Amino acid sequence: MENKFIRQQEKVFWTSMLTGLTLAIVKGITGYLAMNKALIGDALYTAAATARQLTDRVFRQDGRRTRRAQAVDVSSGNGSSGIPFANMVMTVLLLLGGLEIGISAIRDIMADEMAEPKPFAIVLVFLAMAVNEGIFRYRYRYVSKLNHTTLTEMVDTHRYSLYCSIVVLAGLLGTIAALELQQDRLYYVQPISALIVSMILWRQGYVLARQSIYGRLVHTMEQQDASDYMETVQRVQGVITVEQLQAQEQEDGVHIQLIIGVNPQITVQAAAEIADYAKNLLLTRFTHVSHVHVQVVPYNGGYPYKSNYDWNRSEGRSGDGMLH
Known part of the structure; x- marks a missing residue:
């Protein structure tokens, strides 16, 4: 039974990782071709979330080989000395990426002329949201049985990933409305959406930085x-x-x-x-x-x-x- 449970968890985890990596790459390429900075930021968030889960799994498995499980009343700890370093690397990428996207979005808002919008990426955003939600439900179905801190982190990560996608979608819908209604002001919805996505990236970078410095709170057994x-x-x-x-x-x-x-x-x-x-x-x-x-x-x-x-x-x- 123990081996069956572990094999199930491995299958669910690696399916989630592969899907997350694929979505990040596709979003990034599409965002670049469509010149959509919000979608590029969404891709960066997806890549960082996937990398974070992967590094946590690798370092925790390595740590479990060299230490015994801690007591029930232990309330904090990092699990492995490699996790804070990996989190710091992702923190830098998120903060720098969010800063670059935010500055670029502000420039677009202040510019006299807007770049020609390319709303074709809206199809990908809809598909990515559907796939992301499906994978989340698939993994949540198994992780919820464990009742531990990974579940809380996974739900939080998915929530802000959904926020990113919704903001990107709003920007693309604003672009389509601007083209159909010939309303130039609606073109500003897209750079505003990029600015909001950059804030989500900064928020995620702050969370990782805090965990790297103070350590991840471990869910205490009831x-x-x-x-x-x-x-x-x-x-x-x-x-x-x-x-x-x-x-x-x-x-x-x-x-x-x-x-x-x-x-x-x-x-x-x-x-x-x-x-x-x-x-x-x-x-x-x-x-x-x-x-x-x-x-x-x-x-x-x-x-x-x-x-x-x-x-x-x-x-x-x-x-x-x-x-x-």
Whole structure:
């Protein structure tokens, strides 16, 4: 089940990345040919959003190979030292691109004569909006099951991508209206739309810069979620106590680090069976949990205790091979 869930996430993620890259390239080329600065800005936003998701995935996967999942009550962190640097690079590109588009738009507004409009790009904008919305719904359907910070960032990125497209569309519609109605003033709608898109680019650059400096806020697991995990493990036969339960939301789902105390008189094999059962129970009961690591330690409370399952009696084994 764990492998199936991960394969699903990989398929959804790479489909989204490929589509985003294709849209960015097509928008950029069309914007250049149509001399539409707003559409070029939209292409830059799409490319930056795609690159951001890709770098986050790469660096987080690398970071997970070298660190253990953090505790439930951890509320901030970057996940990898490479993410802030990558974010800074994209921040510079967004700010410089937004600045260039904004200055160019102001020049067009102040110019005595407007360049000849080319509204043919409106067809592409409609198609791009439809494809972008479809891909977002496709990915949201799976990411929403994880209930972590990636979902919040994805929704925010899509929202402003939609804003960009709507602004570009408004500029193109204004151009078409100017051509049909012979109203020169409507030609200014297109450079105004480019100016608004540049502001969206600056906003996104600011968000990335803030994350690079202060770190991305990590969505803290709800206390109720942690309690549900704890209660589920405590019901496993053979588990005397849950010494530690750590849960961290990652790109592919929730990762749980679990330490359980068992009867010190049972065999290593019996302890492994308890650990496997606890792991499989968490993966089965909680679909958003993608990885569980269980460590078993002998329980030593210093006083007589009751076990919810007497493994020593059921297995009928002596003290040889017992946990110590």
